[in-house]
Amino acid sequence: DAKTTQPNSMESNEEEPVHLPCNHSTISGTDYIHWYRQLPSQGPEYVIHGLTSNVNNRMASLAIAEDRKSSTLILHRATLRDAAVYYCILRGPSYNQGGKLIFGQGTELSVKP
Amino acid sequence: SQTIHQWPATLVQPVGSPLSLECTVEGTSNPNLYWYRQAAGRGLQLLFYSVGIGQISSEVPQNLSASRPQDRQFILSSKKLLLSDSGFYLCAWRGRDSGPLDTGELFFGEGSRLTVL
Numbered sequence: 005d006a007k008t009t010q011p012n013s014m015e016s017n018e019e020e021p022v023h024l025p026c027n028h029s030t031i032s033g034t035d036y037i038h039w040y041r042q043l044p045s046q047g048p049e050y051v052i053h054g055l056t057s058n059v060n061n062r063m064a065s066l067a068i069a070e071d072r073k074s075s076t077l078i079l080h081r082a083t084l085r086d087a088a089v090y091y092c093i094l095r096g097p098s099y100n101q102g103g104k105l106i107f108g109q110g111t112e113l114s115v116k117p
Numbered sequence: 118s119q120t121i122h123q124w125p126a127t128l129v130q131p132v133g134s135p136l137s138l139e140c141t142v143e144g145t146s147n148p149n150l151y152w153y154r155q156a157a158g159r160g161l162q163l164l165f166y167s168v169g170i171g172q173i174s175s176e177v178p179q180n181l182s183a184s185r186p187q188d189r190q191f192i193l194s195s196k197k198l199l200l201s202d203s204g205f206y207l208c209a210w211r212g213r214d215s216g217p218l219d220t221g222e223l224f225f226g227e228g229s230r231l232t233v234l
Contacts, residue, residue: 036221038221040223045205045228046225046227046228047207047209047225047226047227047228048161048207048223048225049225050220050222050223050224053220053221089159091161095221099221104151104163104166104174104176105151105163105221105223106163107153107160107161107162107163108160109159109160110159110160112159
């Protein structure tokens with residue numbers, strides 16, 4: 005499974021945008037980029053995913069570099085409820101044949117009021 | 118709608134005692150099922166996954182085992198707990214691939230916090 009590298013922690017101010025980076029230099033052409041987040045004492049929840057093009061949903065935006073070796077999760081206006089650990093994960097083609105999702109260490113985002 | 122339940126939510130067990138954590142999914146059929154563990158700090162370690170009844174794949178050698186006796190039931194067990202088995206155990210499910218628009222989203226349960234003393 006291809007690996008991802010994320011900063012250990014980041015800080016943001018409330019109501020400001022947050023850009024969470026992820027490096028995945030060994031990504032293959034068929035790997036999807038997934039983001040999950042985990043609030044304290046809860047299971048992770050899906051945030052967004054993409055393959056090549058930038059993606060937007062109600063929770064966040066995902067910007068994918070042209071060479072796909074890095075991506076950025078964008079929270080447009082951070083709230084205190086966005087304080088969580090954010091995981092960037094590569095989903096390989098075997099996923100659809102019963103494969104698994106491997107989580108890294110993630111980035112712990114803290115949001116200051 | 119689909120739901121996933123895990124129990125117990127919290128348990129404290131002595132070293133050497135057995136363990137059984139149960140996970141059930143409702144509202145879907147033939148899901149893929151997963152057990153993850155999160156030790157102190159961050160990072161989720163995949164322990165087991167299952168694509169069908171009786172089909173278990175183990176990711177890491179350890180003191181634990183998993184079983185899937187029914188389509189929507191996944192059980193994590195140990196015959197003799199070790200101190201190192203302490204952690205936050207998470208069950209998760211996802212549906213079968215339904216085509217290009219399938220997000221492959223994993224849905225997690227509430228977790229079971231195990232402390233081995």
